[in-house]
Amino acid sequence: MLKALGLLLLVGAARGEFTVLERRDSPPSGFSRVGPSPPDTVLTLRLALTQNDISGLQERVYDVSTPGNSRYGQYLSKEEAESFVAPSEDTLNEVNSWLKTNNLTSSPMTAAGDWIAVSLTVSQANALLAADFSTFQNADINQTVHRTLSYSVPTTLKARINTVYPTVTFPAAKPPSTTNTKTSTIPRRSLPTTSISSDCLGNWTPACIQELYGIPSTPATSTANTFGVSGFYNEFADISDLTAFLKTFRPDIDPNTTFSLISVDNGINNQLPAGVGITADINTQYAVGLATGVPVAFISTGTGSTGTIDVFSGLLDQSNYLLSLPQPPQTVVQGYSVFETDMPPQLAESICNSYAQLAARGVSYIVSTGDYGASNPMGGIGCTPWAVPFPSSCPFVTAVGGTEFNADESAESAVNISTAQFASGGGFSNLFNRPRYQDAVVSAYLKTIGATSMSPFNISGRAVPDISAMATGSPIVLQGLLSQGWEGTLFSATIFASMISLLTSERIAAGKPGLGFLNPLIYQNPTAFTDIPTGSNPGCTLTNAFNGTVGWDPVTGFGSPIYSKLRELSNKF
Ligand SMILES: *[C@@H]1O[C@H](CO)[C@@H](O)[C@H](O)[C@H]1NC(C)=O
Ligand SMILES: *[C@@H]1O[C@H](CO)[C@@H](O)[C@H](O)[C@H]1NC(C)=O
Ligand SMILES: *[C@@H]1O[C@H](CO)[C@@H](O)[C@H](O)[C@H]1NC(C)=O
Ligand SMILES: *[C@@H]1O[C@H](CO)[C@@H](O)[C@H](O)[C@H]1NC(C)=O
Numbered sequence: 266m267l268k269a270l271g272l273l274l275l276v277g278a279a280r281g282e283f284t285v286l287e288r289r290d291s292p293p294s295g296f297s298r299v300g301p302s303p304p305d306t307v308l309t310l311r312l313a314l315t316q317n318d319i320s321g322l323q324e325r326v327y328d329v330s331t332p333g334n335s336r337y338g339q340y341l342s343k344e345e346a347e348s349f350v351a352p353s354e355d356t357l358n359e360v361n362s363w364l365k366t367n368n369l370t371s372s373p374m375t376a377a378g379d380w381i382a383v384s385l386t387v388s389q390a391n392a393l394l395a396a397d398f399s400t401f402q403n404a405d406i407n408q409t410v411h412r413t414l415s416y417s418v419p420t421t422l423k424a425r426i427n428t429v430y431p432t433v434t435f436p437a438a439k440p441p442s443t444t445n446t447k448t449s450t451i452p453r454r455s456l457p458t459t460s461i462s463s464d465c466l467g468n469w470t471p472a473c474i475q476e477l478y479g480i481p482s483t484p485a486t487s488t489a490n491t492f493g494v495s496g497f498y499n500e501f502a503d504i505s506d507l508t509a510f511l512k513t514f515r516p517d518i519d520p521n522t523t524f525s526l527i528s529v530d531n532g533i534n535n536q537l538p539a540g541v542g543i544t545a546d547i548n549t550q551y552a553v554g555l556a557t558g559v560p561v562a563f564i565s566t567g568t569g570s571t572g573t574i575d576v577f578s579g580l581l582d583q584s585n586y587l588l589s590l591p592q593p594p595q596t597v598v599q600g601y602s603v604f605e606t607d608m609p610p611q612l613a614e615s616i617c618n619s620y621a622q623l624a625a626r627g628v629s630y631i632v633s634t635g636d637y638g639a640s641n642p643m644g645g646i647g648c649t650p651w652a653v654p655f656p657s658s659c660p661f662v663t664a665v666g667g668t669e670f671n672a673d674e675s676a677e678s679a680v681n682i683s684t685a686q687f688a689s690g691g692g693f694s695n696l697f698n699r700p701r702y703q704d705a706v707v708s709a710y711l712k713t714i715g716a717t718s719m720s721p722f723n724i725s726g727r728a729v730p731d732i733s734a735m736a737t738g739s740p741i742v743l744q745g746l747l748s749q750g751w752e753g754t755l756f757s758a759t760i761f762a763s764m765i766s767l768l769t770s771e772r773i774a775a776g777k778p779g780l781g782f783l784n785p786l787i788y789q790n791p792t793a794f795t796d797i798p799t800g801s802n803p804g805c806t807l808t809n810a811f812n813g814t815v816g817w818d819p820v821t822g823f824g825s826p827i828y829s830k831l832r833e834l835s836n837k838f
């Protein structure tokens with residue numbers, strides 16, 4: 266019996282057995298199948314090949330990022346990082362000979378060769394991958410894409426290929442922009458319990474944020490570092506809006522201070538009224554407005570080879586582009602966020618591996634946790650409870666949640682959904698294990714709330730956020746007009762990243778490397794943050810999910826940053 270079975274398997278393998286690499290039951294809500302894709306349509310597929318030593322790279326990230334380690338600050342060069350992620354000789358040979366058998370050739374998409382691109386027709390792709398490429402339409406956003414619900418690779422190549430993109434991944438719906446609310450109408454009064462100017466409560470201008478966290482207004486001591494601000498979705502950053510913003514809110518600095526452009530996938534930054542993006546305006550106004558004197562670069566990520574606006578290919582192309590630079594920006598802020606449940610696991614892993622490479626190169630990659638709480642707090646279709654935001658759930662980024670400080674509050678607290686109408690993202694990953702730097706505090710938190718493996722969230726996953734900062738009631742200039750009461754964790758991430766870029770400047774002026782991947786430093790030094798034990802981040806249909814606690818919690822992490830204490834640490838190591 267056993268012998269016969271063995272023989273059968275062998276015959277199967279000889280005939281070219283396939284193994285399903287990824288599949289999904291149906292397209293995501295919004296998309297419906299129109300029919301088969303025209304067989305002659307040309308697709309460009311990207312293949313993520315297995316990297317030869319990603320766990321070695323991750324170990325190195327912890328070495329170079331952990332204060333006290335003998336390798337602290339010894340970031341890898343471009344070539345050194347690439348040597349960990351390049352596919353093995355065997356992987357390259359086997360994948361290329363498979364493509365050759367199918368009359369296809371590939372071209373490398375990264376210097377390491379871990380991503381390759383193959384151009385082919387739909388009929389070739391269907392044969393190559395045992396796929397069923399079909400036309401899917403999303404009427405809501407008038408988008409038509411060619412995707413397959415399942416694809417396979419030869420069984421012998423299963424361990425050589427991590428993912429093929431785009432196949433089962435559909436473009437993520439663009440999250441609604443941060444909302445302009447009524448917070449500017451909240452009456453302001455002085456409170457005896459706080460030393461913060463009463464005018465700030467509910468109207469968090471750059472000067473107020475500087476006062477709250479102790480951020481200096483004096484210019485950075487070195488201009489040899491760059492603070493990159495990530496942009497997607499053809500949302501552009503308007504220079505005249507920035508000038509007007511600086512005139513109003515930073516009268517002490519040159520109003521002509523601006524930013525440079527890093528173009529990814531032919532991304533542009535036109536200055537037409539229709540191109541003004543709220544996210545891009547918020548990001549650049551608060552980056553230039555708080556990181557005084559630090560050169561800011563707006564990273565405009567175009568549509569790339571997919572031709573559609575898609576945050577997945579955007580995230581991928583952007584990190585691969587930054588990795589292609591001999592010296593990527595030392596600080597990057599990334600304000601777009603999706604739910605991990607909307608990410609195919611292999612693609613999330615590949616993108617997270619690129620953040621590990623950026624960490625190894627000494628980049629502080631700072632992301633916002635999104636504005637949807639521990640799931641979509643307003644409930645509705647597709648609401649998945651206990652959902653965690655990505656890229657926040659990647660262990661190699663610093664995830665920043667949101668706080669508020671209104672006139673009726675005596676201290677900063679977590680964003681309150683009742684008044685702010687949004688909630689700060691947080692929770693536990695289902696894709697990434699809890700990294701060691703947060704093991705002690707997260708275990709302690711889980712013990713406090715009595716969580717077990719029966720809890721509805723994944724107690725073994727990477728926990729989010731790491732820290733938090735102000736997310737409500739800030740003014741911006743939009744299309745020439747002053748507009749108040751803006752909110753979203755985008756502000757939080759930009760505020761914290763501005764602080765880190767100022768400290769990075771100071772280190773570079775002192776001949777030291779930048780701060781790199783921040784989490785090992787943060788988790789060793791919780792006292793550099795003001796603990797925020799109040800508030801919650803609700804889940805679906807406004808039910809309670811996580812609550813603030815004393816110490817780290819999945820609502821505000823360790824709390825909000827204290828510049829003077831971070832500076833002490835920054836100067837110490
Ligand atoms: C590849 O091209 C050769 C020569 O044109 C042809 O005989 C063969 O059938 C092709 N193979 C595939 C898989 O298309
Ligand atoms: C939808 O997209 C197509 C192709 O891009 C365009 O021609 C058409 O005008 C769009 N329709 C709407 C309603 O926007
Ligand atoms: C800013 O630029 C404008 C236009 O080029 C110029 O007229 C103005 O003098 C500049 N302002 C400062 C403070 O340099
Ligand atoms: C929980 O997270 C781990 C990764 O830390 C993952 O391997 C596991 O599948 C997750 N469990 C569920 C039920 O999703």
Ligand SMILES: *[C@@H]1O[C@H](CO)[C@@H](O)[C@H](O)[C@H]1NC(C)=O
Binds near residue numbers: 678681799800801
């Ligand atoms: C949130 O705001 C509501 C409405 O003002 C208030 O009743 C509630 O106590 C607040 N929650 C917290 C945790 O402060």
Ligand SMILES: *[C@@H]1O[C@H](CO)[C@@H](O)[C@H](O)[C@H]1NC(C)=O
Binds near residue numbers: 809810
């Ligand atoms: C948060 O508090 C609410 C209300 O007390 C409770 O129902 C919920 O279980 C708490 N959440 C966690 C994760 O402990």
